[in-house]
Amino acid sequence: MSKAELVILDYWVSPFCLRVKIALNEKGLQYEARPEDLFGGKSELLLKSNPIYQKVPVFLHDGKPLCESTIIVSYIDETWSSPPLLPSCPYGRAQARFWADYIDKKVFDASGNIWRSKGEVPVEAKKEFIKILKQLEEALGDKDYFNGATFGFVDIIAIPLTCWFLAVEKIGGFTVAEECPKISSWTKRCLQRESVAKVVPDPEKVYEFVLMFRKMQGID
């Protein structure tokens, strides 16, 4: 398949875009990642392809747009079946979707409540973030991956968010490794995968981005 048939409208630091890229990498697919200038001006293609939310990522398959990262990852898994990202049994799939939904609803917003906070970070915000990670630790249990023995859907949904954790730690004044060691070791394990390592940005660079964003918003 030629690269032009699979396009992702992208932003380097977006964990949602990273999910899509990791999924495509896992499937061994070639694609073109087109960077969007989210601050300077979104492209016509983005605005036309995602009129409802006008956000990245947008995945274009032969020109047909798909929006919302978790839905895109499901689509990629269903369209290119090997290797499977979701378990084959309906109950396992329901469990995976539950945790993907939990991660979607909770993690990014909770981390935002820390890295976007002006002045002293509210104790409640830190507690909430750690509580969410501990909930995920419980779901992970003693498994290597959320999926079980193999890397899969929930891991793909979760891992991109971890490159924002350094920013959260520095601004929040705590470390994930200390509070949630299992999440920390799962993160390291996932980052050893080429599909992940070749697209997830250096957390130091994400931290620089967060500082720049805070300055822009007048938080710093």
Next chain:
Amino acid sequence: MERGVVLLDFWPSMFGMRTRIALAEKEIKYEYREEDLRNKSDLLLQMNPVHKKIPVLIHNGKPVCESLNQVQYIDEVWNDRAPLLPANTYKRANARFWADFVDKKIYDLGSKIWRTKGEEQEAAKKEFIDCLKLLEGELGDNHYFGGKDFGYVDVALVPFYCWFYAYEQCGNFSIEAECPKLIAWAKRCMQKESVAKSLADQEKIYEFVLHLKKVFGIE
């Protein structure tokens, strides 16, 4: 009864209604258990320890939580009848997108309409209608969001129809006047037995909302 299908639910919940509709579409016999949300059962807390919310679908003793998750699960397990999600992967992604849109927007905006007044309520009404108009656009000239057949997005959205009367009364506006196509779609859905028997009566929902307003001290 199918081997142990139990639904923990609360009668006015539009989320519970989605699962009821899906079970009815597939003609699955199940045990319906009404929860008192001020006094949640041990079973609910055990089966949904993360969110502690209804609906919870329990199949052979194992819980499935989150209504859209339940609808997909029901569709996958009982895949020999009344398919809810399209077979085509692109159409399936599109159906998930619109069900997700309903989840992101309709409940919160509807809640704001009955919980607030003045400018906040006006803003909520406007955004609510804008969202319904987007959904009308997606429906187009189709019978259902699923096309010819009733499907996933129909299941996701139609339960809100029994709450429209309460929103209209509290917000002093007519949804049908703004979105006639959507109301026509809803009435078409209500002709299906699975929908008619799963949705609550709109007058009872309005009474329930008035009761909630009293409890929360909202005029």
